[in-house]
Amino acid sequence: MKLGALFKRGANLIKLGLAVRDIKKSTSEDQHKRAKKYLIELLGKSRGLPTKIGQFISMEDNSLRDSLGDSIVPMSFEEVSEILERTYGQSTVFKKLDKKAKTASLGQVHFGKLDDGTDVAVKIQYPEIASAVESELDIMGWLPKAGPVAKWGFRMDGYRDAFWHNFSEELDYKIEIEHQIRYRKLIPPLERIIIPEVIEDLCRPNVLVQKREDGFGLDKAETMMPAQKQAMGRLLLEHYFHMLFRHGFVHADPQPANLSFRQFKKDYFNLILYDFGSVLEIPDEMRLALLRIILALRNHENIDPVSCLSALGFDPEKLEDIRPTLPALLSVLFEPFLLEAPYHVKDWRMSERFDQIVGELKWWFRSAAPPKLIFLMRTLHGMTTMLNRLDVPLPWQFLLDKHLSDIYPAARELKLPQVRTSQAIHTFDDMARYLKVHVVKSNGNKVSLTMPARCADDLKGVMDDSVKESIEKQKIDLDAIQEKAQKTGFIPQTLFSLSDQERDMKVWLE
Incomplete structure (x- = not known):
């Protein structure tokens, strides 16, 4: 690891720390949004570990996700051409290669075509990104323990080792190729999950070549009809259940850029998965x-x-x-x-x-x-x-x-x-299974309700307005009752009884 790289990444992390401070100090919603957008842009420009953090932060926010993508500075096509020439020599491997790139945290992807007409996606690693990530993880190990890390005894050395193991696999295209090939073998019998085929003969330590598989992303998926979104959601769940629980080998970088859908009929879809650098085993x-x-x-x-x-x-x-x-x-x-x-x-x-x-x-x-x-x-x-x-x-x-x-x-x-x-x-x-309500009205009619015990998480939500009004008049503290149920682990217990001119009521966990 070069000392200069360490200082450069360290200075960059200080900038990121100041940006986080600005978010915490913001006093209005506009200030908070501007500060968060600035942080996301810094994370994108930094590449490596900071960009990974940016992907995580922006996962639920379209505008932040766009800002992150726009802020990642791609390698120029001239630099890409030089890398490919050093990698493959003078031989012409690609009949065509798009100049426009899809950027990510550790590399960028260019679409192209082989001499035989095969459409491919070519993933090229950023130069020096491995030493940059190592520098950041070293700095992470030096940081003083503060906040929850210090108070609750988190094992930072263990986290650093876990992060480095994960990133070292992501930075090694040979390992990523092995992951992707193994995934293609394990994904059956889920026939509607597509894993792009790796073209091994053309892969190198810093270049990964695979067949191009196109689809549309979550931005379009979330605008479709409920039945169609359910079909796509089921595919996501089935994939994760199959790979996690059956094989213990699952894609560990689930973000919008790493998947797409392909539609064949109204409610019939394929799920396409990309980027197998991070796979949890x-x-x-x-x-x-x-x-x-x-x-x-x-x-x-x-x-x-x-x-x-x-x-x-x-x-x-x-x-x-x-x-x-x-x-x-x-x-x-x-x-x-x-x-x-x-x-x-x-x-x-x-x-x-x-x-x-x-x-x-x-x-x-x-x-x-x-x-x-x-x-x-x-x-x-x-x-x-x-x-x-x-x-x-x-x-x-x-x-x-x-x-x-x-x-x-x-x-x-x-x-x-x-x-x-x-x-x-x-x-x-020991946990209660049901939240039960028994009511005897003033006319003698009886009403009994049985709900899942989890409804005790929101007692006010299961009471009608007249009951809540009576509870307030009798100074029954529903919040305290609910807190007690939560802190005792929802064990069977009587929660409260209520008696007024309209009803006698008992609520308990059973």
Whole structure:
């Protein structure tokens, strides 16, 4: 690593830090938007690790995503031509190569044509990008621990190693080629998922050549009819379920630029995936442990959540402090997999609900996770962000059962680690299944309602206006009652009783 490169990247990171400070200091919405746009543009101009961060930040904002793309300065076509000449010598490999490039964090893509007429996409790595990324990760290792990193004991060395392993694979086109070839072999029986074919003979350490596969992106997809968006959303879910839970080998850079759709009939589509530099590979024990948690939550099994999380690599000692809340936390984390009805990811509100259950201790939960798990969370976050843009409910549980029920027995047979504790063990069986409401009206009529226990997350939302008015008159603190239910992990309990001239009412978790 060159000292000059280190200082250059360090100075650039200082600029980025100042831009973040400007966002925090902004006092109006306009100031905040301008500061955030400036930060995104800086991230794009920086390439490498900063641009990766920019892709993550701008995933849900079209204007920021456009700003990021516009700010990445491409290599000139003259520079590209020189690289290709040094790579292939004087021989003419490409009959045609477009001068316009599609830029990304670590390289850029030019479309072209081979002598035999094959349409190709040629991916060319930026010169010196590897040393730039290494410099940034070195600087990251020197940064003083502050904020949640210091308070909650995050293992920064572990995160740096995990990031470097991920980036070193992305920077090695030989590894990316192996990923892409393996993906093409594993993706069947999902016939409507297209993985571009790599032309291995033409690939080099800094150049990747593959057959061109065109489609339209999320910008167009999100404007289509609900039934069409559901068809595309199902393809996304089926792909991730198949590759993550069956093979433990899944595309780990889910962003709009890395996928497209191709339409054949009104509601019939193909999903095309690009860029296999970042692929998450997890061991069989971990993918089966994920399924084991889902099945245990679904069936309210008498299993210790700490044992399940330990199988994923969590630190059981750290989890001791939040043990009573773990069934509730995990029910939020895996909620889409637990409901029979189609689920809309906008209803997830994961961060907000984690705050409601454990408050600041959510950082303790996160710091207990192994650093490598951050790439699984990035994968799932990217997937749900794209599903949110499609804005349709999807049958998560049905699709999981359809494609993976044959490996449920292996998940159930997984031997979980035994974790010793001096505390009471709170299992998945301890959680209430239902929120129940029983009303006896003044005329003697009785009304009983049964809802999923998760409705206790929003007690005001399930009460009609007249009941809420009576609750306020009797000074019943619904917020405090709801907070107690959340912090006790939604165990069976009476929430409140109400008696007035119109009704006698009882609400409880069962």
